[in-house]
Amino acid sequence: MVVIVxxxxxxxxxxxxxLQAAMEVFWAKGFVGASLADLTKSMNIxxxxxxxxxxxxxxxxxxxxxxxxxxxxxxxxxxxxAPELPLKTRLKNYMMSIVGMQCSxxxxxxxxxxxxxxxxxxxxxxxxxxxxxxxxxxxxxALLSDLFNTDNEAITLGLNENAASNALTxxxxxxxxxxxARSKVTSTELEFVIDTILxxxxxxxxxxxxxxxxxx
Amino acid sequence: MVVIVxxxxxxxxxxxxxLQAAMEVFWAKGFVGASLADLTKSMNIxxxxxxxxxxxxxxxxxxxxxxxxxxxxxxxxxxxxAPELPLKTRLKNYMMSIVGMQCSxxxxxxxxxxxxxxxxxxxxxxxxxxxxxxxxxxxxxALLSDLFNTDNEAITLGLNENAASNALTxxxxxxxxxxxARSKVTSTELEFVIDTILxxxxxxxxxxxxxxxxxx
DNA sequence: ACTTAAACGTACCATTAGGTACAATATAGA
DNA sequence: TCTATATTGTACCTAATGGTACGTTTAAGT
Numbered sequence: 001m002v003v004i005v006x007x008x009x010x011x012x013x014x015x016x017x018x019l020q021a022a023m024e025v026f027w028a029k030g031f032v033g034a035s036l037a038d039l040t041k042s043m044n045i046x047x048x049x050x051x052x053x054x055x056x057x058x059x060x061x062x063x064x065x066x067x068x069x070x071x072x073x074x075x076x077x078x079x080x081x082a083p084e085l086p087l088k089t090r091l092k093n094y095m096m097s098i099v100g101m102q103c104s105x106x107x108x109x110x111x112x113x114x115x116x117x118x119x120x121x122x123x124x125x126x127x128x129x130x131x132x133x134x135x136x137x138x139x140x141x142a143l144l145s146d147l148f149n150t151d152n153e154a155i156t157l158g159l160n161e162n163a164a165s166n167a168l169t170x171x172x173x174x175x176x177x178x179x180x181a182r183s184k185v186t187s188t189e190l191e192f193v194i195d196t197i198l199x200x201x202x203x204x205x206x207x208x209x210x211x212x213x214x215x216x
Numbered sequence: 217m218v219v220i221v222x223x224x225x226x227x228x229x230x231x232x233x234x235l236q237a238a239m240e241v242f243w244a245k246g247f248v249g250a251s252l253a254d255l256t257k258s259m260n261i262x263x264x265x266x267x268x269x270x271x272x273x274x275x276x277x278x279x280x281x282x283x284x285x286x287x288x289x290x291x292x293x294x295x296x297x298a299p300e301l302p303l304k305t306r307l308k309n310y311m312m313s314i315v316g317m318q319c320s321x322x323x324x325x326x327x328x329x330x331x332x333x334x335x336x337x338x339x340x341x342x343x344x345x346x347x348x349x350x351x352x353x354x355x356x357x358a359l360l361s362d363l364f365n366t367d368n369e370a371i372t373l374g375l376n377e378n379a380a381s382n383a384l385t386x387x388x389x390x391x392x393x394x395x396x397a398r399s400k401v402t403s404t405e406l407e408f409v410i411d412t413i414l415x416x417x418x419x420x421x422x423x424x425x426x427x428x429x430x431x432x
Numbered sequence: 433a434c435t436t437a438a439a440c441g442t443a444c445c446a447t448t449a450g451g452t453a454c455a456a457t458a459t460a461g462a
Numbered sequence: 463t464c465t466a467t468a469t470t471g472t473a474c475c476t477a478a479t480g481g482t483a484c485g486t487t488t489a490a491g492t
Binding site: 223224225226251252253263264267272273 | 478479480481482483487488489490491
């Protein structure tokens, strides 16, 4: 990041610190629920400073969302791709790493993205922000799907047969834990959930056939 | 429901129809995101009529929430408690019945309750409404937990050993599918997810021990 | 037909929403 | 030190928010 300063009064606040504060407000309240007053109060700056530094509410949101991804999502990738560990262990570590964040008391509970993505259907999120939120959705599914398709152990276990569905299952589970975390459920309680779901993915992979909708 | 009419002009709108319309707005937008203008427009009445019939935004929300439970949640209970069917089948039917509703095009996607419960943490939902949303949360978990504790087949399979955790697992899965449904994922795609998770619950019940947080 | 009471529609209230104009202030370079 | 430029704080803008006052309209009971 290159900052060119020609002259003029210096900024009193740190842009990254302010962005972090804005991110936490969106995390707690969503895009629609976060007011400019909420945001600027947490960021500890006034509105003109916010507008000059970040554009408007939508562009601030886009930057905050990117900040969330960079600082709160990417970190979990390491444990997923860690070599030398069995696939199931890597998946468990990855999922529990995310669940741990969802339940942490260091910031709002749950997942920033799950909350804001659920607002999209309401139709009150501006165009560019909506586009970003929809794009983000596909990345983790593609990542897991790709893993099931290419990992040697996954192929041996037959998990590649239903790679997309298995990825969807884990992603759905993480959206569920995000919602539960918002309701103050603990990481310890959710570990059972993750273990059970992983057991389902690993045990049912070999003899799965397309099920019927309602069984009699 | 007893309606005593003394005299005066007759209502032009049907209260249940209006409540249904309000419910769908809250379902799409949440409590905070739904404005009085959104609500009265969908209800096809004006504000004074709304206030005289339903009190205010919060009491309207409480009635709409109860309407949702009565009309969109209770219906699924039948298939869960249907006698003569294996437990796993009953659970699958119950969950797919809910997933089918979450994915239906007859109303907003996802779950009214999951959306509104996720707004609670934002702090912008009034007291009584918050209380109701939190109370509602415990019912389905208690129902499933009780089922695992008392159903003969569940006991035989050892599912009662971790009744509360198994209930939490299924409830978490349903919250996940609610979030996925909002993103236009289909009921067919989610059936795989439900099957996998049920397989996990039913297969891991016999030899489960408390897991460690991060495995090496 | 007349009275009484309820629902309706318009117009309004105070507050908050997102967003800006502008003067005062602080800084770097000449 | 002077000038050019960028940030700050205050005060304001318009539109939308949840909520109401009040006069008009419609119906039931007599």
